Structures are given as structure tokens and as C-alpha cells.
Amino acid sequence: MxxxxxxxxxxxxxxxxxxxxxxxxxxxxxxxxxxxxxxxxxxxxxxxxxxxxxxxxxxxxxxxxxxxxxxxxxxxxxxxxxxxxDDADFARQWVEQRSVGKGATRTLLRRELEAKGVESAQISQALEDVSDEDERARAHELVAHRIERRENSDLSTMEQRTKVKRRLVEFLQRRGYSSGVALSVVNNEIANARQFL
CATH class of the missing domain: 1.10.10.10 (Winged helix-like DNA-binding domain superfamily/Winged helix DNA-binding domain)
Structure with a gap:
């Protein structure tokens, strides 16, 4: 056949x-x-x-x-x-799964696809639909979810907030977020979480 x-x-x-x-x-x-x-x-x-x-x-x-x-x-x-x-279709699927499912950034996705031998033009085309706003919104979702899961965490002391902040920033950096974006998002989400304590 x-x-x-x-x-x-x-x-x-x-x-x-x-x-x-x-x-x-x-x-x-x-x-x-x-x-x-x-x-x-x-x-x-x-x-x-x-x-x-x-x-x-x-x-x-x-x-x-x-x-x-x-x-x-x-x-x-x-x-x-x-x-x-079809490397172009593979790249689109990879971007969709990893950006939505894992919160990976365009930078990380580009590195992963380059390591898999996908051509630069196909990578760029697959990444077209992922915007800065999408990445930042996904970072907020990831951090908010992590903070919610740690509902018993005490964020009232500076020491505890610093510890949680460091872990969350590292978490975002492993997904390709810059330290500036990661720190900004984490600070914002910790401030939001403290409002409800």
C-alpha cells in the first residue's frame, strides 16, 4: 500500500x-x-x-x-x-506541546529544535504564533500554579519569601525565561499571593 x-x-x-x-x-x-x-x-x-x-x-x-x-x-x-x-510540521507540533504544556519559551524551543536538526526557517515559522505576551502570561500561570500548590507555605517572613522566590525564578529559567522576566513575574505573583493570606 x-x-x-x-x-x-x-x-x-x-x-x-x-x-x-x-x-x-x-x-x-x-x-x-x-x-x-x-x-x-x-x-x-x-x-x-x-x-x-x-x-x-x-x-x-x-x-x-x-x-x-x-x-x-x-x-x-x-x-x-x-x-x-515533515520537519516543518514536527516543529509546529513541538512548539505547541512544549510552549503550552511545559511553558517553554521561544529561546528554549529554538535550541531544542536546532538540536533535533530542524532548519532555521522552519523553526522561525513554527515560533511565529508565540508572542512575548503569550510567554509572559504562561509564566504567570506557571508561577501562580506553583504557589497555589504550596498552600501551606508561609510567605509572611522575608526568609521564606526569598527561598520561594529563588526556587520559582530557577524554575522559570529552566524553561528559558530570562532572569529579569522570571524575577518580575515571581515578585508579582508572590505579591498577589500575599494579598490573600
């Missing part, structure tokens, strides 16, 4: 495309794979069942599994023929 002409956009669509590819229907238009190439292709399909990946990332994972470069090349050609990889 051949892949559809459109590239899968979601994990469910990707899994459905893989299932269709794995069906026993013959594929006369594609050349046969070597034994190792077939194993590398199956390994690539297993990796893609869990989540979308960039070309660079998938290639690297196959190399890590100690397939020969020829087998990896065969597998990548077959995956390309089935149109299962």
Missing part, C-alpha cells in the same frame, strides 16, 4: 499511515529492501509510532541502534517515499 499524498499532521494520522504501510499489501513500485534495511525501516516505524520526529533525530536514532549507514539510508529513503516525515 502506498502512502497518501498528504503528510500526516497528528500522531493518530501518523499511526494510521504506519498501520497502512505495515499491511500485507504488495508495493511493486518500491525496490526491495536489504535484510538490514528492512530491519532499520521497521525500527524507524516503531519510533514514529510513539511520536513525530525530525529527519535528523530519526536518522540519529537508527545510527544509535547500530544499523549500517547503508541500511539507515535505505530506511530513510523508504520513510521519505511513504511521506512520514
Amino acid at each position: 502506498t502512502a497518501s499524498s498528504s503528510v500526516p499532521k497528528s500522531l493518530e494520522e501518523l499511526q494510521a499511515a504506519i498501520a497502512a504501510i505495515e499491511s500485507p499489501a504488495p508495493e511493486p513500485e518500491l525496490p526491495p529492501l536489504s535484510d538490514e534495511g528492512s530491519k532499520a525501516t521497521k525500527a524507524a516505524l516503531r519510533l514514529l509510532k510513539f511520536r513525530a520526529r525530525s529527519r535528523h533525530e530519526l536518522h540519529g536514532r537508527l545510527v544509535e541502534k547500530e544499523f549500517s549507514e547503508a541500511a539507515v539510508a535505505e530506511a530513510m529513503e523508504r520513510i521519505d517515499a511513504w511521506q512520514l516525515l
